[in-house]
Amino acid sequence: MDLIKERICEHAEILAQVHNLIPQIEVAGNIITKAIQQGNKIIFCGNGGSAADAQHLAAEIVGRFQKERQALSALALTVDTSALTAISNDYGFENVFKRQLEGLGRKNDVLIGISTSGNSIDVIRAVEYAKQNEIVTIGFTGNGGGKLKELCDVSIDIPSQKTTHTQEMHIMIGHILCEIAELAY
Template sequence: MSFAAYMEDSIAVLRRTLETVDAAAMEAAIDRTAQALGANRALLVCGNGGSASDAMHITGELVGRFLKERRGLKAICLSSNPAVITAWGNDYSYDTIFSRQVEAFGEAGGVMLGLSTSGNSPNVVAAFEQARAMGMTTVALTGEGGGKLASLSDVLLAVPSRRTPLIQQAHICLYHYLCERVEARLAEAG
C-alpha cells in the first residue's frame, strides 16, 4: 500500500467516524466524565497494547493539563503499573488485571473508560463488569459494532472500522476532544 493510499484510508475512517459516532453519545461521555472529575470521583482508564498507551495518554492529559492551567484531575491508568499487572496476572489471571484495580480504585459516581479495538478484550470486559457492579459509568472506545463492550457500556463510541491502526487513530481524535471539553467544562466551573 502506498503512503497516499494509507492516508486516504485514514481520512475515510475519520470521515465515517464523524458521520456515525453519535454526537449525543460524545456529549454524554463528556458530561459524565466532567461530573465525576468535578466531584473528585475517579476516572479509571484501561486498554491493551496500543490502547494501553492511549490509556496512559488520556490520564497524562487529565492529571497534567491538556490546554488550560487547572488543578490535577483524579484520572488513573490501570495499564501503567507493571508490578500490579504482572503479580496479579501471574498469581491469578491476566483476564482480571483491570477488574482487580477497579475494585481497588473505583467508586460509585466514577467513570470507567475502556479502549478495545475489537470490544472483546477479556480484561477490559471484566473491568466493565466490575465497574457496573460498583455503580460507575462505563464508556467504551471500540471498533465497529463495539463487541462485548457494547452491551456493558453506558456510552459507546465505536469507530466504523475493523482495522486496528485506523481505529486507534480515530480513538486519538475522540479522546483528545473528550479531554479538551472536560477540561473546559471544569475550568468554567472554577
C-alpha cells in the same frame, strides 16, 4: 508514494464516518464533566496500543491538556508493572484490570475501557465489575463493538475493521474528551 496517499484517504473516510458518533461523544463528555465536577476519577484501561492510549489520556487529564489549571483525577490501570504481573500471576490475566478497579474505583467514578475489537476479556471483566459497583462505563471500540459495546453505558464504536484506523480515531476522540474535562473545571 501510493501507500501514503492510500492510508491518508482511508483515514479521511473513517473520519468522515466518525461524525455519526458525535451524539455518543457528547454523552461521554457530559459523563466526564459531571464526574470531575463531583470530585470523581476518570479511570482508563486497555491492552497494547490501547494501553498506551489509556496512559496518554490519563496523563492529559492529570497534568494539563491545553490550559493551566488544577490537576484533575485520572489514572491508567496499565502502568503499574508490579500490580499487572502480580495480579496476572495470582488471579489470571483476565482479572488484571478488575482487581485494580476493586481497590481504586469508587461509586460514580468513570471507567473508560479501550478495546479495538471490543472483546478484550480483561477490559470486559473490569466493565462488568464497574457496572455492579455504580462506576459509569464508556467503551472505545471498533469493528462493530464486540461484547464491550453491549456492556458499556456509552459506546464509541469506530466504524473500521482496521486496528490502526480505530486507534487513530480513539486518540482523537480521547483528546476531545480531555478538552471537555478541562473545560469542566
